[in-house]
Amino acid sequence: MHIPDNYLSPATCGTLVVAMAPVWTVSVLTVKAQVKKHHETLPMLGIAASLAFLIMMFNLPIPGGTTAHAVGGTLLAVLIGPWAACLALSVTLLLQALLFGDGGILAFGANALNMAVIMPFVGYGCYRLGQKLHHEKIGLAVGAYLGINAAALIAGVELGLQPLLAHTASGAPLYCPYGLNIAVPAMLSAHLLVAGWVELVFTLLVFQFVKRVAPTNLYQTPVKTNRRPWLALLVGLAILSPLGLLASNTAWGEWDTTELTHLLAQQHLSTQAPQGMVHGFHFQALFSDYAIAGLPVSVGYILSALSAILIFLLLIRGLQHGTETTD
Amino acid sequence: MALINLVNLCYDYPNTTGLDHLNLTINAGEFVCLMGPNGSGKSTLMKILSGLASPKSGDYQLDGQAITAAYLADAQRRQRLHQKIGVVFQNTDVQLFNTSVAEEIAFGPRQLGLSAAAIEQRVTDCLQLTDCEALRERVPYQLSGGEKKRVALASVLALNPEILLLDEPLNGLTIAAQQQILTLLQRLQSAGKTIIMASHNFQQVQAVGQRFIIFNSLHQISADMTAADLQRQPDRQTQLMTL
Amino acid sequence: MEPKQPTNLPAWLQAPASTTSHATRVTFWQRNQRHLRALLRRLAQPAPAIQPRWHLAPQINLIRLLLLVLLIALIQNAVLLWCLALLLGFQLLWLPPGQLRRFVRSWLFSSVVAVIIVLPSYWLNGPATLLFFSLKTSLMLANAQYYRLTTPFQDLLSGLKSLHFPDVLIMTLAIAVTYLRMLGQHLLLTMEALETRTVAPTKHPYRLIGAMFGNLYLKSYAYALELYAAMEARGFNGHYVRSTPTHSHWRDYLSLSPDLLVLILFVLWRP
Numbered sequence: 120m121h122i123p124d125n126y127l128s129p130a131t132c133g134t135l136v137v138a139m140a141p142v143w144t145v146s147v148l149t150v151k152a153q154v155k156k157h158h159e160t161l162p163m164l165g166i167a168a169s170l171a172f173l174i175m176m177f178n179l180p181i182p183g184g185t186t187a188h189a190v191g192g193t194l195l196a197v198l199i200g201p202w203a204a205c206l207a208l209s210v211t212l213l214l215q216a217l218l219f220g221d222g223g224i225l226a227f228g229a230n231a232l233n234m235a236v237i238m239p240f241v242g243y244g245c246y247r248l249g250q251k252l253h254h255e256k257i258g259l260a261v262g263a264y265l266g267i268n269a270a271a272l273i274a275g276v277e278l279g280l281q282p283l284l285a286h287t288a289s290g291a292p293l294y295c296p297y298g299l300n301i302a303v304p305a306m307l308s309a310h311l312l313v314a315g316w317v318e319l320v321f322t323l324l325v326f327q328f329v330k331r332v333a334p335t336n337l338y339q340t341p342v343k344t345n346r347r348p349w350l351a352l353l354v355g356l357a358i359l360s361p362l363g364l365l366a367s368n369t370a371w372g373e374w375d376t377t378e379l380t381h382l383l384a385q386q387h388l389s390t391q392a393p394q395g396m397v398h399g400f401h402f403q404a405l406f407s408d409y410a411i412a413g414l415p416v417s418v419g420y421i422l423s424a425l426s427a428i429l430i431f432l433l434l435i436r437g438l439q440h441g442t443e444t445t446d
Numbered sequence: 447m448a449l450i451n452l453v454n455l456c457y458d459y460p461n462t463t464g465l466d467h468l469n470l471t472i473n474a475g476e477f478v479c480l481m482g483p484n485g486s487g488k489s490t491l492m493k494i495l496s497g498l499a500s501p502k503s504g505d506y507q508l509d510g511q512a513i514t515a516a517y518l519a520d521a522q523r524r525q526r527l528h529q530k531i532g533v534v535f536q537n538t539d540v541q542l543f544n545t546s547v548a549e550e551i552a553f554g555p556r557q558l559g560l561s562a563a564a565i566e567q568r569v570t571d572c573l574q575l576t577d578c579e580a581l582r583e584r585v586p587y588q589l590s591g592g593e594k595k596r597v598a599l600a601s602v603l604a605l606n607p608e609i610l611l612l613d614e615p616l617n618g619l620t621i622a623a624q625q626q627i628l629t630l631l632q633r634l635q636s637a638g639k640t641i642i643m644a645s646h647n648f649q650q651v652q653a654v655g656q657r658f659i660i661f662n663s664l665h666q667i668s669a670d671m672t673a674a675d676l677q678r679q680p681d682r683q684t685q686l687m688t689l
Numbered sequence: 690m691e692p693k694q695p696t697n698l699p700a701w702l703q704a705p706a707s708t709t710s711h712a713t714r715v716t717f718w719q720r721n722q723r724h725l726r727a728l729l730r731r732l733a734q735p736a737p738a739i740q741p742r743w744h745l746a747p748q749i750n751l752i753r754l755l756l757l758v759l760l761i762a763l764i765q766n767a768v769l770l771w772c773l774a775l776l777l778g779f780q781l782l783w784l785p786p787g788q789l790r791r792f793v794r795s796w797l798f799s800s801v802v803a804v805i806i807v808l809p810s811y812w813l814n815g816p817a818t819l820l821f822f823s824l825k826t827s828l829m830l831a832n833a834q835y836y837r838l839t840t841p842f843q844d845l846l847s848g849l850k851s852l853h854f855p856d857v858l859i860m861t862l863a864i865a866v867t868y869l870r871m872l873g874q875h876l877l878l879t880m881e882a883l884e885t886r887t888v889a890p891t892k893h894p895y896r897l898i899g900a901m902f903g904n905l906y907l908k909s910y911a912y913a914l915e916l917y918a919a920m921e922a923r924g925f926n927g928h929y930v931r932s933t934p935t936h937s938h939w940r941d942y943l944s945l946s947p948d949l950l951v952l953i954l955f956v957l958w959r960p
Binding site: 328 | 717720721724725728754755758759761762763765795799803807810813814815817818819822825826829830833834836837842845857858860861862863864865866867868869872873876894895896898899900902903904905906907909910912913914916917920921
């Protein structure tokens with residue numbers, strides 16, 4: 120799943136590294152709190168990074184005589200906590216890119232997003248959900264399977280977007296030559312059919328062993344969750360949002376029909392916008408294209424970003440258990 | 447007859463020598479102690495004897511069969527070799543990987559296709575021989591160092607090997623437990639097993655060893671003598687004491 | 690308590706061993722052991738470090754690598770790419786022959802792998818795209834490979850330090866590489882120990898693998914506890930100081946000039 124160099128355009132690589140910055144910041148802040156209680160977490164980051172390296176290196180047999188390898192993102196999240204796992208896996212990926220030629224140097228941000236963020240957090244989320252429903256192992260199994268597949272899906276999307284984002288005037292792709300229609304199915308099928316199951320079995324067996332042999336060495340979820348990291352993430356995203364002003368292209372998936380026709384023409388696919396998009400579901404969004412009439416684009420953009428954050432905050436607030444009121 | 451025969455055996459690590467032109471013959475039923483300072487080649491020799499590494503040059507014959515890299519490339523032959531030779535590692539942490547002591551001991555016999563009753567019999571016998579009955583349902587990971595050593599020995603015995611290789615088996619044991627292991631080894635020897643034990647502590651093995659092979663820091667054998675020979679050389683004894 | 694003396698040996702232990710016979714199968718254990726030994730060998734000799742004729746400051750090397758890879762990714766002009774390839778070629782001239790052969794071997798291998806992946810795109814976009822993409826990818830791989838070959842791990846750390854990366858990151862990287870070796874050694878020994886007790890093909894290898902990595906995790910946890918105790922005992926206060934401050938000389942900056950020249954050409958040249 121390691122994306123090598125030259126498959127992603129430098130712009131994509133840069134954006135993803137910048138997008139990782141707030142995640143790493145929050146991880147460091149959260150892990151600092153974790154270190155106060157469990158001092159060994161600090162050296163454990165480095166040691167867990169080497170553990171992850173060995174896991175990714177180990178060939179696991181699969182029926183048919185060939186081998187696959189696990190990534191261990193979900194496993195590590197459950198063993199040392201998701202935030203620490205995010206940092207440890209990032210270190211592993213950095214080492215692999217710089218010293219072992221596994222995964223690209225520029226593509227480090229993309230690989231970190233896929234394998235050090237999406238995978239452990241999706242996996243850990245499912246595990247916690249399973250724990251709440253008293254089916255910890257099922258949660259973990261689902262988490263391991265979903266985690267690696269979510270990461271593969273995102274990797275497929277990152278790769279598949281490249282022909283749309285970067286191409287010559289004649290439409291020849293400059294980076295990954297496969298579009299979404301090839302990259303996503305290719306990544307997903309390999310992981311849905313084989314790697315996902317390998318990850319699942321591996322994760323479950325290691326977890327079972329540790330739980331049986333030394334249950335106290337598993338990561339204990341802090342009882343009272345500290346919401347400050349989430350705030351930091353939001354602030355980070357808010358600071359980052361003006362970056363959207365730097366990118367002159369329309370965000371992927373946000374084309375209007377004329378743009379789409381243009382894009383499709385470049386892709387030699389069809390010179391007509393899909394029928395459904397011409398006549399079908401159509402509505403005028405409040406902040407259409409993030410520009411309200413009479414406002415400069417930049418102000419409109421910032422307002423849109425602020426509103427999105429507010430809505431996100433309200434959602435979190437609404438979904439919280441009302442501990443203060445029901446007590 | 448010669449069970450193990452080594453001729454001009456050499457082994458190199460990436461940046462240092464492991465063994466330098468070793469010549470050695472060990473007969474079936476002997477009790478051999480490999481002595482020498484740390485890093486003199488005892489563990490390397492054990493690795494080669496157990497088929498985990500193949501020599502750079504020279505011959506290794508076991509029971510008349512040459513053990514070469516080509517011989518070891520065959521998984522089935524390797525497995526036959528492993529059944530013949532049982533190894534107790536110096537660091538027993540790497541040897542114990544099951545979730546209970548009973549499981550640990552049953553791991554070997556299970557592969558032999560024995561009946562459940564026969565496996566149970568072997569587990570019980572091995573636990574009794576190594577005085578581990580009380581540990582039966584414990585998790586190996588949580589045992590103390592000495593307990594781990596005994597469980598590791600029990601798990602190797604359960605495969606009924608012809609030759610036992612033990613790398614520093616007495617470290618971390620109480621004097622009484624050391625004595626008990628040594629008595630067990632002697633008993634195994636009288637039942638026809640060949641015992642090869644590496645140690646750098648002469649006092650521990652002085653009483654039981656029948657043959658002493660002494661390595662020097664140049665990865666060569668500097669002396670090969672029986673216990674009776676050694677008895678006649680007090681300065682050699684003193685030298686071994688201060689190893 | 691006086692441990693009781695061993696009882697007499699059971700009959701099965703006195704009987705000569707019966708050998709079992711099973712069908713042969715190439716084991717993946719062997720393959721994993723081989724990979725792990727290769728990794729450990731590499732880590733044991735961390736400095737292939739042929740010191741280049743002129744020794745550059747580590748941070749300059751790191752910046753150069755990033756700049757080069759970025760340039761190759763950005764540039765779509767064949768002439769400029771050619772210049773960059775020539776630049777690398779001249780650097781390679783200074784490598785000792787043995788190292789050069791090693792470089793070419795591993796570079797060719799990784800390039801072939803990269804080309805195989807993009808080969809099917811021939812039917813999508815035609816030969817020009819395929820050729821261009823393959824050339825650019827292999828040029829990037831060559832630069833990264835050259836960096837790995839000429840930079841010992843310690844230099845990477847001090848390079849990152851000079852670029853003001855946080856201490857915690859550098860410490861974590863240092864720990865990761867040190868313990869990669871220790872955990873790798875542990876894993877290898879575990880596999881060997883397992884092998885000496887394996888007398889028949891394994892029926893459920895995944896159970897064993899689970900136990901093996903479970904053990905490895907517990908071992909790493911134990912290492913972490915030990916390491917923290919050692920850090921505290923030495924008065925660790927969260928700052929990781931490297932004693933060698935690295936100065937950048939004028940020639941370090943000079944060494945960047947060809948790359949910068951290409952950068953300027955890339956920005957200004959509009960054919």
